[in-house]
Amino acid sequence: MLNDKGYQEVITYSFVDPKVQQLIHPGAEALLLPNPISVEMSAMRLSLWSGLLATVVYNQNRQQNRVRIFETGLRFVPDTQANLGIRQDLMLAGVICGNRYDEHWNLAKETVDFYDLKGEFWKQYWI
Numbered sequence: 001m002l003n004d005k006g007y008q009e010v011i012t013y014s015f016v017d018p019k020v021q022q023l024i025h026p027g028a029e030a031l032l033l034p035n036p037i038s039v040e041m042s043a044m045r046l047s048l049w050s051g052l053l054a055t056v057v058y059n060q061n062r063q064q065n066r067v068r069i070f071e072t073g074l075r076f077v078p079d080t081q082a083n084l085g086i087r088q089d090l091m092l093a094g095v096i097c098g099n100r101y102d103e104h105w106n107l108a109k110e111t112v113d114f115y116d117l118k119g120e121f122w123k124q125y126w127i
Contacts (some may be wrong), residue, residue: 003121007068007094012051014074015041020050029078031086044076046088048093056095066102070094096120 003009017040018030038041045051050073053096059067072092079087100110107117 002070008068010069010071013070014045014080016043016045016050018043024049031076031078047075048073048091052093052095056097060061065096068096
């Protein structure tokens with residue numbers, strides 16, 4: 001569905017930098033790995049945002065002036081009543097930034113805003 005609207009699906013790591021995660025989720029308890037791949041990948045993600053934002057930065061650093069991405073994946077939340085103390089929730093998240101339209105000689109450059117995303121959501125799901 002979202003691919004038809006010009007969005008690209010991304011798949012990011014479930015392991016994130018605990019410092020970045022703390023900026024996105026202040027005060028939230030992180031699930032730290034006992035044997036991480038690296039210091040920058042030593043916590044399980046609490047949301048999909050850290051991976052999506054890193055992907056946006058990566059693309060903008062390569063002069064991509066129109067980014068529309070989404071991801072479906074698991075988030076890992078501490079829960080004493082869940083199996084092994086970790087609850088896994090399936091999530092959907094997306095990001096749009098940059099120009100509203102693809103580059104074209106006859107269209108003015110306009111930056112996307114919240115209402116572009118809201119309009120896409122309403123057209124798709126008509127809630």
